[in-house]
Amino acid sequence: MKNQPDKYGHFGIFGGRYAAETLMPALIELQEAYKAAQKDKTFRKELSCYQQDYAGRETPLYFAARMTKALGGAKIYLKREDLNHTGSHKINNTLGQALLARRMGKKKVIAETGAGQHGVATATVAALFGMECRIFMGEEDIRRQAPNVFRMKILGAQVVPVSSGTATLKDAMNEAMRYWVSSVRDTFYIIGTTAGPHPYPQMVRNFQSVIGKETKKQIRKIAGRNPDVLVACVGGGSNAMGMFYPFRNEKDIAMYGVEAAGHGLNTSQHSASINAGKVGVLHGNKTYLLQDDHGQVRDAYSIAAGLDYPGVGPEHAYFHSIKRVNYVTVTDREAVAAFSFLSLQEGIIPALESAHALAYAMKIAPKMAKNKIIVICLSGRGDKDAQTIIEEKLL
Amino acid sequence: MKNQPDKYGHFGIFGGRYAAETLMPALIELQEAYKAAQKDKTFRKELSCYQQDYAGRETPLYFAARMTKALGGAKIYLKREDLNHTGSHKINNTLGQALLARRMGKKKVIAETGAGQHGVATATVAALFGMECRIFMGEEDIRRQAPNVFRMKILGAQVVPVSSGTATLKDAMNEAMRYWVSSVRDTFYIIGTTAGPHPYPQMVRNFQSVIGKETKKQIRKIAGRNPDVLVACVGGGSNAMGMFYPFRNEKDIAMYGVEAAGHGLNTSQHSASINAGKVGVLHGNKTYLLQDDHGQVRDAYSIAAGLDYPGVGPEHAYFHSIKRVNYVTVTDREAVAAFSFLSLQEGIIPALESAHALAYAMKIAPKMAKNKIIVICLSGRGDKDAQTIIEEKLL
Amino acid sequence: MSRISEKFHTLRAKKEKALIIYLTAGDPSLAVTKELILAMETAGADILEIGIPFSDPTADGPVIQAAAQRALKNGTTLAGILEMIGELRQVSQIPIVLFGYFNPIFAYGTKKFALAAQKDGVDGVLVVDLPPEEARELRQYSDAAGIDFISLIAPTTGSARERQIAAQTAGFIYYVSITGITGTAAPVIADIKIAVDRIEKITKLPVAVGFGIATPEQAREIGLLADGIVIGSAVVRMIDENRNNPELVKVVAGYVSKIKQALR
Amino acid sequence: MSRISEKFHTLRAKKEKALIIYLTAGDPSLAVTKELILAMETAGADILEIGIPFSDPTADGPVIQAAAQRALKNGTTLAGILEMIGELRQVSQIPIVLFGYFNPIFAYGTKKFALAAQKDGVDGVLVVDLPPEEARELRQYSDAAGIDFISLIAPTTGSARERQIAAQTAGFIYYVSITGITGTAAPVIADIKIAVDRIEKITKLPVAVGFGIATPEQAREIGLLADGIVIGSAVVRMIDENRNNPELVKVVAGYVSKIKQALR
Numbered sequence A, B: 001m002k003n004q005p006d007k008y009g010h011f012g013i014f015g016g017r018y019a020a021e022t023l024m025p026a027l028i029e030l031q032e033a034y035k036a037a038q039k040d041k042t043f044r045k046e047l048s049c050y051q052q053d054y055a056g057r058e059t060p061l062y063f064a065a066r067m068t069k070a071l072g073g074a075k076i077y078l079k080r081e082d083l084n085h086t087g088s089h090k091i092n093n094t095l096g097q098a099l100l101a102r103r104m105g106k107k108k109v110i111a112e113t114g115a116g117q118h119g120v121a122t123a124t125v126a127a128l129f130g131m132e133c134r135i136f137m138g139e140e141d142i143r144r145q146a147p148n149v150f151r152m153k154i155l156g157a158q159v160v161p162v163s164s165g166t167a168t169l170k171d172a173m174n175e176a177m178r179y180w181v182s183s184v185r186d187t188f189y190i191i192g193t194t195a196g197p198h199p200y201p202q203m204v205r206n207f208q209s210v211i212g213k214e215t216k217k218q219i220r221k222i223a224g225r226n227p228d229v230l231v232a233c234v235g236g237g238s239n240a241m242g243m244f245y246p247f248r249n250e251k252d253i254a255m256y257g258v259e260a261a262g263h264g265l266n267t268s269q270h271s272a273s274i275n276a277g278k279v280g281v282l283h284g285n286k287t288y289l290l291q292d293d294h295g296q297v298r299d300a301y302s303i304a305a306g307l308d309y310p311g312v313g314p315e316h317a318y319f320h321s322i323k324r325v326n327y328v329t330v331t332d333r334e335a336v337a338a339f340s341f342l343s344l345q346e347g348i349i350p351a352l353e354s355a356h357a358l359a360y361a362m363k364i365a366p367k368m369a370k371n372k373i374i375v376i377c378l379s380g381r382g383d384k385d386a387q388t389i390i391e392e393k394l395l
Numbered sequence C, D: 001m002s003r004i005s006e007k008f009h010t011l012r013a014k015k016e017k018a019l020i021i022y023l024t025a026g027d028p029s030l031a032v033t034k035e036l037i038l039a040m041e042t043a044g045a046d047i048l049e050i051g052i053p054f055s056d057p058t059a060d061g062p063v064i065q066a067a068a069q070r071a072l073k074n075g076t077t078l079a080g081i082l083e084m085i086g087e088l089r090q091v092s093q094i095p096i097v098l099f100g101y102f103n104p105i106f107a108y109g110t111k112k113f114a115l116a117a118q119k120d121g122v123d124g125v126l127v128v129d130l131p132p133e134e135a136r137e138l139r140q141y142s143d144a145a146g147i148d149f150i151s152l153i154a155p156t157t158g159s160a161r162e163r164q165i166a167a168q169t170a171g172f173i174y175y176v177s178i179t180g181i182t183g184t185a186a187p188v189i190a191d192i193k194i195a196v197d198r199i200e201k202i203t204k205l206p207v208a209v210g211f212g213i214a215t216p217e218q219a220r221e222i223g224l225l226a227d228g229i230v231i232g233s234a235v236v237r238m239i240d241e242n243r244n245n246p247e248l249v250k251v252v253a254g255y256v257s258k259i260k261q262a263l264r
């Protein structure tokens, strides 16, 4: 497979750098700083030290014996990103970007957040490196995700409520970009997923690729071979890309990116940008978007706040276009069932985001032979979701 | 140092097996089953596999550079038990006991819980091994620790509210013992700390010793030598014992077990059993207890629900009696300050329990030379406490 | 011979079974406890178990837990209980067993306790959470003071351990008739028969059966199998239910005499 | 020569500075937008920037964000805007720049857009999030249609990049006078002077300065430095504040003429 993206950040026809001129120089500077850091052994060493001693990597690749037995088909392995410091894969990326910010001499960082996982992961690395931190978060999400707001505040971050638009993730990202336009000289914007203008999608992908790289090593050690199937949920797409990318050239491996179908693709309440969106430009890149006929972006919906985004990383759009990855969907209801299933079968409460990946694996595993191997990216823990599930009597 | 305990579970004059006759045969059976399991390679192997692939061990020994610098004295390392599955060291023990229960053919487990951490860790392993699970929890704690109650329910456990006494941990343990008396034939009681009748204190100590064993290996690799000081908080004492025990014979290492001074030792609002209690017998063992002159056990208090216990593991009482470990105290206020300090300095939100250990280390580190090494047992993460801290405006 | 052994001796001669009554000292007050004891003696109680209230009674069901809490709220202490028994001894020779958990005794001081108990006329002691393995620290003093150390045997005990316990017990053996805490389940007669038969083969000590007995019918049935029966929760509940009834003592005495009738 | 170049040409000859007014199409309605344009032309506006409302205007401050939301609520579409301009062209030759974000244009179809814009009399296009690196996909059609592709230069741009942008721009260069979003800060004159002097050295194109200009004083001061000024948020705010005022058009026209006076 051709190496992507090109030097302007294009993955096929997707990606790119659709940004206001005020930001363009900063994006180019970032791209160059990142390229230099990539080549720098010290940087790579530093990052891998923090990943290990601080974030707790490598995360286990756990054979879910009871789940496998209950489903009666392929062997199921879980890549345990839920065990990372702060509770999800998000820290893989924020550690990388914060180290880069430090290298670039930036003392302030900003980020957008929806569920609050990326906000917490950013506030965390900001504290770790003594940086000032501002997190943009929709007012609606602040209400829904109070525990993560508390965590960010305790970590010393300023949580900036965003009331524009629908007061959710998309608007938080808009507001973060606006703030960045005003503060770009001394501020590093830590984007939380494989979205945004070039070089973000590439950079986030690379920082998250530790997931797939470890998985490859681990499964070969455990099973002596590659998995047959990879499954990961797709919000912006960072955990999925982190898992898929290192396996992209292994032609025999089937990959499933699971989008949130919310109340169903036949309703307007979902977040399935690839399955039900059209190509467009938002937040600096060209990709699949939920939008109306006039190019106005629609609100996304999912029970999993972290999937609640109307776009998707441009490299996923590309993988879809070349049919390398199958993008499928799972409804709220199916995700909640999978959430409960894993909790009861394995004593692991998954994030509702990750439950989408589990739900899809639960559909295909029973139809696969017992010697086949599925690896699911368990992108985060579900502590944050427990209250919703119980209080809304979803179980 | 003489190997402790003796065959009746005595650590010096402490410990023992002060239990109702109905339970005695079960305790003896347990002791024998445990002894056999200890000798069984398969059991040890199995436990270590689950510790690694499921719980995420080994946990990092993290050099807290910014904290060290801010305090200006000894080098501070954090043993990251907060990164374990379910968020604290409790899983080390519940995995061990649940595997033992399975070996003994028990299909039902029970446990007491205060903060809910042990309850969650028990509900987790019960799900993992397909066992029926009942968690006894004081009504007051159910109210205070709702998120953990949600987690237990999602994991399929039945949470039994206990309204007797002060409706907190002590009463939950009373009620668990009562239930056990009635169900002892088919039910395994997973005690959550180094307390209870023999063989629990010894067994829990051994399951938790993985903390100290890893620490020893890690610090020798990092620094080429032993640490100078170990610090851990002491509720029932399991994380502290897990850290201290493997180092007990290394005479040069100073050890500090930190009890909760709550509102101050001069008030009745604390949990400092060793520092402010007297020897007595509760929950099956002889140890230091908070009690009145007539041997009635007093309520314990701490802002950290997990330290809120009027007794302490008998081996700690013993280590106190032979002066192997220094038992010191830290107030609510100091713990909250340390909670905030670590969050802001290192991006790690500690459990309020662990914050007691941090607070004590913060007192001594500045007075120590820069080449000295302190290892703090960071027994758990503070997500569970974030809400309390913010809502009660403690920061 | 202790007052306890003597009592069983006398009863055996009469072919009567011992009625052992448990009540929590200090509920509703020590003064009433004393009155109740005297009235129950008159009504036919043969031995009294005086419960020492404890903050954490892990072997007791809700009824006796609540009684202990009330007694503690009243300021009941072991010292006060001993004093009350001392006073009682001036008018009554009914065998008295102190029943409780170890910590209040330990806090009082085991040696001091043994001496005071002897002086105040306590005949036996039953410490729920002091199994034979841990008993020495009390018995080194209580045995010397001539106080019977009464042990429990449970349905779970097993025969080797039964033998061991029986060998070390004095006064009588208390067979716990259910696998459970006090006052929470009805005993199963067939199981009790098997157990008591087995225990009687290994010891000459009288065997009393307790936990869960409440009615004259149960008393009669179990009385046929053993040397005595213990009634606890039923009496404690009755005391609580009649706490504001001026006829309290009479009500309880009436109940006791009905039970005793069943045992004659 | 395009209407835009012609306008600057004429103004230069008169030693006047161009007054460029931005307003969001469809706020409060497309009909009123049309009325406003005509009135502003009469009042002295030289060029109009017609904002295409977008759901996610990441370079705009609260005033223009809110205007876009109102316009979208009214059902304003790019097709409607083009149609309105087409109508306008029957009565006015004022140079018109379509100003907006790329997605609505992309959704409309870039080729279709260029042809329609040409047909309806659009003179220039300024797409905030379409930097030179990405511009080809639009310019391949819009250049061919004779529509000026106007670019922004920001205070952050840097000289090499300024040169590159200038070389690719047509119509005029829009110098963004603050490092920030629209309508959120007042420009600093001294900084603008340095930047505009530098830009003028590398291009023959007229340079207009915008972002944050609101008062006649600011207009005059900045007018002295550049070929034109752009006023946006101030007008949009005025439209919103007078939305229910029957004198809306008059109020806005009055403001425009006051500003224009300052530029003469």
Ligand SMILES: Cc1ncc(COP(=O)(O)O)c(C=O)c1O
Pocket (backbone or CB within 6 Å): A088, A089, A114, A115, A116, A117, A118, A192, A193, A194, A233, A234, A235, A236, A237, A238, A239, A240, A305, A306, A307, A351, A353, A354, A379, A380, A381
């Ligand atoms: C646990 C978890 N998984 C997945 C996601 C979705 O993000 P992405 O698609 O970038 O992995 C989130 C976002 O918050 C998350 O918290």
Ligand SMILES: Cc1ncc(COP(=O)(O)O)c(C=O)c1O
Pocket (backbone or CB within 6 Å): B088, B089, B114, B115, B116, B117, B118, B192, B193, B194, B233, B234, B235, B236, B237, B238, B239, B240, B305, B306, B307, B351, B353, B354, B379, B380, B381
């Ligand atoms: C994080 C944490 N640390 C410490 C404790 C105290 O227990 P122990 O003293 O047994 O380690 C608890 C108990 O819940 C806990 O949750």
